[in-house]
Amino acid sequence: MSYVVLARRYRPQTFEDLVGQESIVTTLRNAIRFNRVAHAYLLAGPRGVGKTSMARIVSKALNCQHGPTDTPCNTCDICRCISEGKDIDVLEIDGASNRGIDEVRNIRQNVNYAPSRARYKIYIIDEVHMLTREAFNALLKTLEEPPPHVKFIFATTAVNRLPETVQSRCQRFDFKNISIHDIEKRLLDISKAEGVHIDPLALHMIARYAKGGLRDSQSVLDQLLSFCKDTVSLEDVNFVLGCIDEDKLLGMFDSFVKKEVSSALKIVDTVLNEGKTCGEFIDQMLLCIRELLIFSSCGQDAKWIEFNTSLIQRHGKSFSGDTLLYMIQLLSETRVRTTDSLLHRILLETAIIKLCRMESIGSLHEIAEKIASLEDRFIKLDSKDTEKKQEIIPAQKPLVPEMVSEPISEGYTTIKTESKNVEMQHDEKSLWEKILFIVQGKKKSTWSLLKEGRLTEIKDGDITIEFPGNYTFHMQRLSQIEEKKLIEQCIKEVLQSSVRLKFAIAKNIHPEKNKTNLSSDHDPSDQIAVNPVCSEPVVNKIVELFDGHVMKVNK
The missing domain is CATH 1.10.8.60 (Helicase, Ruva Protein; domain 3)
Structure with a gap:
């Protein structure tokens, strides 16, 4: 007698023998017990979980000589023939090889005949999703209203490929993976x-x-x-x-922690020389990383997974969650690439070297907090520099008063404003420098245009910025809605109140001449003190770092 494999020899013969499908077993047993058996059942689920075995058990329960019963005897001739797949009234049809409309027409013709010796004529169609569209359409009417002595049991691993018209005519049971x-x-x-x-x-x-x-x-x-x-x-x-030893997998993670490329590549060489493939090695690495990621995210509360004790004890806290996600992404991409490439080993070794050299990856939230703290420190440092300037400028020769006392006929001819003393001039200058600094941090192109103007008036929630006569391009660009909103937002951050921004053009069209006349009447060292370049944050930091001062500015 030929050998029968274990999967056939120990195939479930009763409802009690089915493993891991308790809810489906209870429903079908009650349906048989209370005479509520439907004319068509659809058994869907992955391979090897008991769909065909369930179909045979239901057939025995309905046709057993001591039934219908939810406990078939498995001793009568009908039960034994159904278990062996030889019963004349229980027809098992392979949907992959009998998928055409001609086969379905034969079924339609035969359903009208009564069963030979059993109570029901039962059609078990395995892999029913392989039937053609025409075959499904031909089966619809029979499936909806079959003769009372006919039952249909469909089994499939791809229920999504079945037409909805077929699914709606069946009672569907979804089989799950066995634990x-x-x-x-x-x-x-x-x-x-x-x-x-x-x-x-x-x-x-x-x-x-x-x-x-x-x-x-x-x-x-x-x-x-x-x-x-x-x-x-x-x-x-x-x-x-072809599984990889646990010691080698743990050694690979040790190499990642210690950043030892040579030991990691040695493990790869040993595994491949044992006959394992790159795909198998990556798959088992991904399973280990999955356990570490779930443990890192959920801790011991993850009752749905059985952790590898050795792996969790040695490396449960060695990697952050973001680092593990990066490792999964890198190995998954490598797994896909090794499928289509002949250079499997090179791709695998490249990925392993990257994992050995990677630094611990922090979360985006932590990085954002660090950037925010650096910005706060930078703003505080700049405010201190501004205060130092305000202390230094009054001690110098009164360049600003002389500039204010000069007639402005050749320079900026601005809108008439109220007379201000020297201290108010210094406050406006400090305010303007703060505004320029914030604009520079947000958008340098806007800052490069805005720094050519000057603050001339703040009154009743309006702030006026004036440009020299030949700087109309600057004013037009800054008058655009987006640029104007950006500048108003920066001014609001400085003044802590909402303002309306206005631009003006000076009447004099030769600002260069005015600058020359103003600078020629004063000492060059004094001019440097108020030169716009000296107010640059980078220049201020260099001066503070070397404890010096600016001697000359060349343009």
């Missing part, structure tokens, strides 16, 4: 029945490798029994499945 604990328990029962001792760590590794599919785990166990005979260890599982 690691349930898979371990089922595999332990199978290993005891087979008389094989299996290490608990090996059992856990098989359950994790199955990724929620019980049939996959049974296939792996069958392969291991052929390899190991009586005892299965964790090393055997790693060898058969």
